[in-house]
Amino acid sequence: MYIWFSIIGDLFDLLAFFFFFYRKFFSFLILQICLALSSPIYLALIPSIYSPSTYNRVHTDMAVQVAKDYVDEDVSFESLHLDPRLIQAINKLGYEHPTLVQTQSIKLSLEDKKDIIARASTGSGKTAAYCIPIIQSILTDREGSRSSEHHTKAIILVPTKELSKQVSDFLNDLCVFCSKEVRLLNATESLGDDLLNSLVDEHPEIIISTPSKLVSIFENHKNLTFADLKYFVIDEVDLVVSYGYNDDLEKLSDQYLNMKQGVQVFMMSATLNEDVDALKKRFCTKPAVLRLQDVSEDNKDLRQYYIKTGELDKFLLIYVILKLNLIKGKILIFVNDLDRGYRLKLYLQNFGIRSCILNSELPLNSRLHIVEQFNKNVYHLLIATDESNEQDAEDKDEKKSSKSSKKADYGVSRGVDFKNVACVLNFDLPTSSRAYIHRVGRTARAGKSGISLSFVVDAKEWGKHRASSLATARKDEKVMERIRRAQTKLGYELEPYQFDKAQLDNFRYRMEDSFRSITRAAIREARLREIKMELITSEKLKRHFEENPEDLATLRHDKAVSKVRSDQNLKDVPDYLLPKAARKNPSQVGFVPFNRSNGRKRRRGGRNGKDWKKRKVDPLKKFRK
Numbered sequence: 001m002y003i004w005f006s007i008i009g010d011l012f013d014l015l016a017f018f019f020f021f022y023r024k025f026f027s028f029l030i031l032q033i034c035l036a037l038s039s040p041i042y043l044a045l046i047p048s049i050y051s052p053s054t055y056n057r058v059h060t061d062m063a064v065q066v067a068k069d070y071v072d073e074d075v076s077f078e079s080l081h082l083d084p085r086l087i088q089a090i091n092k093l094g095y096e097h098p099t100l101v102q103t104q105s106i107k108l109s110l111e112d113k114k115d116i117i118a119r120a121s122t123g124s125g126k127t128a129a130y131c132i133p134i135i136q137s138i139l140t141d142r143e144g145s146r147s148s149e150h151h152t153k154a155i156i157l158v159p160t161k162e163l164s165k166q167v168s169d170f171l172n173d174l175c176v177f178c179s180k181e182v183r184l185l186n187a188t189e190s191l192g193d194d195l196l197n198s199l200v201d202e203h204p205e206i207i208i209s210t211p212s213k214l215v216s217i218f219e220n221h222k223n224l225t226f227a228d229l230k231y232f233v234i235d236e237v238d239l240v241v242s243y244g245y246n247d248d249l250e251k252l253s254d255q256y257l258n259m260k261q262g263v264q265v266f267m268m269s270a271t272l273n274e275d276v277d278a279l280k281k282r283f284c285t286k287p288a289v290l291r292l293q294d295v296s297e298d299n300k301d302l303r304q305y306y307i308k309t310g311e312l313d314k315f316l317l318i319y320v321i322l323k324l325n326l327i328k329g330k331i332l333i334f335v336n337d338l339d340r341g342y343r344l345k346l347y348l349q350n351f352g353i354r355s356c357i358l359n360s361e362l363p364l365n366s367r368l369h370i371v372e373q374f375n376k377n378v379y380h381l382l383i384a385t386d387e388s389n390e391q392d393a394e395d396k397d398e399k400k401s402s403k404s405s406k407k408a409d410y411g412v413s414r415g416v417d418f419k420n421v422a423c424v425l426n427f428d429l430p431t432s433s434r435a436y437i438h439r440v441g442r443t444a445r446a447g448k449s450g451i452s453l454s455f456v457v458d459a460k461e462w463g464k465h466r467a468s469s470l471a472t473a474r475k476d477e478k479v480m481e482r483i484r485r486a487q488t489k490l491g492y493e494l495e496p497y498q499f500d501k502a503q504l505d506n507f508r509y510r511m512e513d514s515f516r517s518i519t520r521a522a523i524r525e526a527r528l529r530e531i532k533m534e535l536i537t538s539e540k541l542k543r544h545f546e547e548n549p550e551d552l553a554t555l556r557h558d559k560a561v562s563k564v565r566s567d568q569n570l571k572d573v574p575d576y577l578l579p580k581a582a583r584k585n586p587s588q589v590g591f592v593p594f595n596r597s598n599g600r601k602r603r604r605g606g607r608n609g610k611d612w613k614k615r616k617v618d619p620l621k622k623f624r625k
């Protein structure tokens with residue numbers, strides 16, 4: 001008995017000894033446990049967004065796969081009897097199964113030869129749904145004929161040059177193993193009339209264009225006929241209508257294209273409106289209408305939140321969200337007009353938060369390059385101006401005619417395949433539920449998860465602070481109601497964003513300080529500077545980049561655009577402003593997506609490495625006129 005007591009006593013002595021000498025280690029361990037337990041206090045600021053489940057859903061799912069709702073797991077691409085070259089290209093893209101809209105559309109097109117009108121969710125793979133059957137049919141025709149001559153078999157119309165480029169890039173990927181058999185022409189590339197005409201004369205199998213460009217090709221090219229045309233596609237069809245392309249489409253159907261000779265038609269969009277009915281009558285014969293938009297209860301990859309707020313408080317919210325790194329991953333912020341975009345960029349710049357601007361004023365090459373770099377994760381924060389001013393059908397009194405809204409309706413982001421966006425943040429609420437669908441559809445694409453967060457201005461608060469006020473925000477509450485109804489129909493629910501407002505007040509004076517420094521003159525200067533910079537980038541360097549594509553990667557669009565009065569102190573968040581739990585470990589707090597927190601830049605290959613040397617070359621300086 002005595003022996004046992006002495007052994008237990010010795011063990012206690014041993015533990016006490018370890019505890020004494022390693023108390024630093026123990027206190028560190030205890031501190032970590034306490035921090036872990038107390039972290040909800042910090043997360044409580046915005047619990048719903050930062051909840052671990054959301055975080056995991058957004059970030060662990062980076063491989064290409066399609067959501068259960070979209071995917072047709074019972075079907076494989078092989079079972080659709082596609083050409084091996086096409087299957088190989090699809091495998092190379094990493095697609096395992098077709099999505100529902102793809103299965104339906106491929107079968108209806110290839111087997112039933114039906115015209116197809118498809119309304120399917122954003123990011124559900126509508127582009128491949130028409131591209132795959134078109135290529136398949138061209139390859140089948142080629143096999144059946146001994147002639148190696150080329151014939152234009154398909155015309156694809158899209159509303160913007162951006163989308164034209166996106167679709168032709170995608171077609172290029174699909175035709176990588178059959179590029180000799182299927183030639184493509186993106187007619188919206190700036191090629192010059194003569195070159196374009198001669199390329200059209202070579203009868204590429206597929207022509208991608210905007211309606212107006214195609215009309216101008218016909219006008220410059222007398223006697224042009226597409227006698228072998230088999231497919232006619234209008235992608236983002238409701239946008240094509242609202243851009244005022246109706247006259248062009250009328251000319252195409254009445255004067256230039258013989259649609260009655262068995263041309264198969266595809267019309268695709270995530271939203272269809274009554275204007276599309278007229279087009280349906282003009283172009284289609286007994287079309288199959290696919291409506292694949294509803295989402296089942298158990299699989300919602302898009303979670304939608306909103307916050308009711310005042311106009312100035314939007315700036316406070318965004319500052320806290322970004323500075324405290326409350327949303328992980330890439331964020332796409334939408335504002336409603338150009339000046340707002342620059343105001344926000346300059347405002348964030350004051351806090352050391354770098355962002356990139358995407359708007360219709362920038363030259364096309366810059367816009368394409370910005371999207372490309374955002375997709376390659378070069379930028380984490382993109383401020384897109386969505387000038388869409390369309391009204392919902394419910395708002396009939398104020399409904400504008402399609403033509404008059406042509407310019408105002410321009411949105412640089414619609415239909416664009418932004419990759420891996422973790423959050424769409426509606427800094428300004430759109431003016432219609434349709435625009436909302438397209439905006440939030442930039443996240444949770446192709447089976448990935450994502451969240452949307454919308455700032456909704458309280459009607460009582462509107463107009464109280466002139467400098468931060470925005471005309472469209474006056475109707476935010478009304479629009480929100482319509483959005484909610486539309487989303488409920490689709491099976492989604494909009495949840496209020498719960499957080500402790502008192503915590504935000506600590507940051508208020510900093511926000512006001514920074515906001516005051518952004519004058520109208522500063523915004524004007526920033527806007528001019530950016531356009532100037534981007535024009536140089538876009539035009540002068542175009543040829544240079546064609547010859548030296550690797551230089552393109554080193555060109556950034558998120559540089560500071562103006563010297564607003566900027567206080568170095570604003571860039572750091574002092575300890576006392578942080579939630580208590582976060583004070584212990586301030587290095588984890590702060591939105592530092594572009595630079596490392598210690599201020600040192602990441603250098604791949606070391607200081608003397610080749611990579612580093614390459615990166616130092618600024619193509620703007622290297623380039624000579």
Ligand SMILES: Nc1ncnc2c1ncn2[C@@H]1O[C@H](COP(=O)(O)OP(=O)(O)OP(=O)(O)O)[C@@H](O)[C@H]1O
Binds near residue numbers: 065127417441
């Ligand atoms: N079968 C598939 N498997 C995996 N990923 C796919 C599949 N089909 C398409 N994708 C991917 O899904 C993404 C969205 O596709 P796409 O742009 O065609 O969607 P969409 O329905 O046209 O969207 P929007 O309405 O916003 O234009 C793309 O990145 C594409 O590569």
